[in-house]
Amino acid sequence: MRRTPVPVAALTETVSDEWRKSSHSGPNGCIEYTELSARQRAIRDTKKRELGMIVFDSTSWRAFISGINTGVLRP
Template identity: 45%
Template sequence: MTEKAAARAMEPEFEGALWHKSTYSGSNNGCIEHAALPSGRHAVRDTKDRTLGAHTFASSPWQAFVTAVRDGSL
């Protein structure tokens, strides 16, 4: 793990986050995890290498993404 990845993985924003593995994850390790953060933001990370950190999103763009995935417009 690089120093930058280690620092990113330990950011205070992620403290207490409850990560959930996608229900669409298959057996080929192509998995992601999502967490609703205490700040109201949302985070997504790669299950295979959590040390890479996570992408974070404000609530509104995250909800727009989830809606687009569910209704098939993506």
């Protein structure tokens, strides 16, 4: 049986200057996102930036966005 690789996300303190507010953010919660490289994206909590960010590889990012868009992941 062939195994399917699991998407990987990691918590990190990498710095980026080009953060954008997610259109899914509301008055009680704001998530920002940035493109770290052609193959990495990151999100962070605007109110708790000191906690760092979660970095996604390309596959994980697509799965994350798909989960939001289909309602699998919701606040």
